[in-house]
Amino acid sequence: MGINLNYNVSAHRVLHDQKMKDMLPIMRDTGVSTLWLFGYFYGRFESELSEIEKAKKYLESEGFEVNAISIPVGHPGNALDGDISSHTDLTIPDTWHYRVNGEGKNTYFCAAIDDVMIKDNAEAAKKLRDIGITKIFYDDDLRTSSSSSEIGGCFCEKCIEEFNSETGHNFDREILYGILTSDEGAEEIKEAWTDRNCRLVVKFLKEVTHEGLTSGIMIAQGGKRLSGTDIPLIKKEVPETFFRVGEGNFTDEKLNTEEGKKGLIKSLLTHKELIGDISKTYSETTVFPARALSPENLVEKMRIEIKCGLKNIYLMSGVWLIDEPYWEAIKKAMPELIALSEQY
Numbered sequence: 602m603g604i605n606l607n608y609n610v611s612a613h614r615v616l617h618d619q620k621m622k623d624m625l626p627i628m629r630d631t632g633v634s635t636l637w638l639f640g641y642f643y644g645r646f647e648s649e650l651s652e653i654e655k656a657k658k659y660l661e662s663e664g665f666e667v668n669a670i671s672i673p674v675g676h677p678g679n680a681l682d683g684d685i686s687s688h689t690d691l692t693i694p695d696t697w698h699y700r701v702n703g704e705g706k707n708t709y710f711c712a713a714i715d716d717v718m719i720k721d722n723a724e725a726a727k728k729l730r731d732i733g734i735t736k737i738f739y740d741d742d743l744r745t746s747s748s749s750s751e752i753g754g755c756f757c758e759k760c761i762e763e764f765n766s767e768t769g770h771n772f773d774r775e776i777l778y779g780i781l782t783s784d785e786g787a788e789e790i791k792e793a794w795t796d797r798n799c800r801l802v803v804k805f806l807k808e809v810t811h812e813g814l815t816s817g818i819m820i821a822q823g824g825k826r827l828s829g830t831d832i833p834l835i836k837k838e839v840p841e842t843f844f845r846v847g848e849g850n851f852t853d854e855k856l857n858t859e860e861g862k863k864g865l866i867k868s869l870l871t872h873k874e875l876i877g878d879i880s881k882t883y884s885e886t887t888v889f890p891a892r893a894l895s896p897e898n899l900v901e902k903m904r905i906e907i908k909c910g911l912k913n914i915y916l917m918s919g920v921w922l923i924d925e926p927y928w929e930a931i932k933k934a935m936p937e938l939i940a941l942s943e944q945y
């Protein structure tokens with residue numbers, strides 16, 4: 602298995618933006634083999650479904666494999682517009698609910714996993730499957746927490762009520778959050794809360810995975826059960842799931858430090874080992890905000906990931922389109938990177 606280079610693009614732009622069209626042969630010459638079309642973002646299709654279908658056919662005729670990527674819960678903060686502040690709608694549908702943090706505040710712009718959002722995402726996945734999409738990646742690890750060191754879950758009244766009725770407790774938010782964030786004791790309660798969040802992620806993955814369609818989850822750097830992602834449980838319950846590992850280090854500032862590199866490698870290797878199948882393991886090779894990671898450092902990040910044994914390299918850049926200097930740098934490095942991938 603050589604390197605499989607992945608990137609994602611907007612269907613609308615593929616069809617209507619000349620700059621994007623001009624970039625396609627450059628991407629292909631660089632070695633990009635798979636393009637993931639923006640799918641269902643924050644509860645709405647990023648492009649019209651008919652455009653996604655048309656763009657898929659067009660890109661396939663241009664020689665790419667085509668899948669889709671969705672952002673099912675949104676993201677705490679703006680993770681899309683890395684270039685200029687445009688007008689991407691980051692709100693979630695009124696029928697969903699924002700995840701409430703331990704202090705009782707809404708997390709903008711990030712939904713909690715509930716039955717309505719699962720149903721909407723499952724229907725969207727079915728629509729994508731019906732136009733021929735066979736793989737959907739779900740970005741942002743379904744965000745039951747804003748960072749992997751923070752205890753996950755939604756602390757709204759309704760979610761706490763559900764937890765209480767499942768476990769026979771009668772906690773209010775303040776007491777529950779106090780228990781969950783205490784250093785010692787109450788292990789049973791902590792475990793029940795964590796288990797609930799991990800199971801919600803699994804429930805989501807089960808319901809969005811239809812016949813003829815497989816799903817992927819993107820794990821945050823250091824992502825673990827505490828933050829809602831239980832890789833062994835996902836593998837057991839939804840065995841076809843694929844994974845992204847190695848989030849973080851999107852900027853030169855981060856990647857240029859020893860700590861940044863070490864954190865990336867440690868998290869990547871931990872997740873890779875738990876996944877145990879390199880064909881189902883993708884990197885997150887991200888530049889964000891636009892140009893914050895130099896072309897040289899993007900290549901360096903690929904080098905690190907390949908040395909960790911990854912074969913599926915997934916380039917990301919929010920909704921900003923990676924521009925020519927980057928493709929040139931990657932193209933130049935490809936022979937070296939392919940040779941390197943054969944050693945690891």
Ligand SMILES: [Zn+2]
Nearest residue numbers: 713755757760
């Ligand atoms: Zn809630």
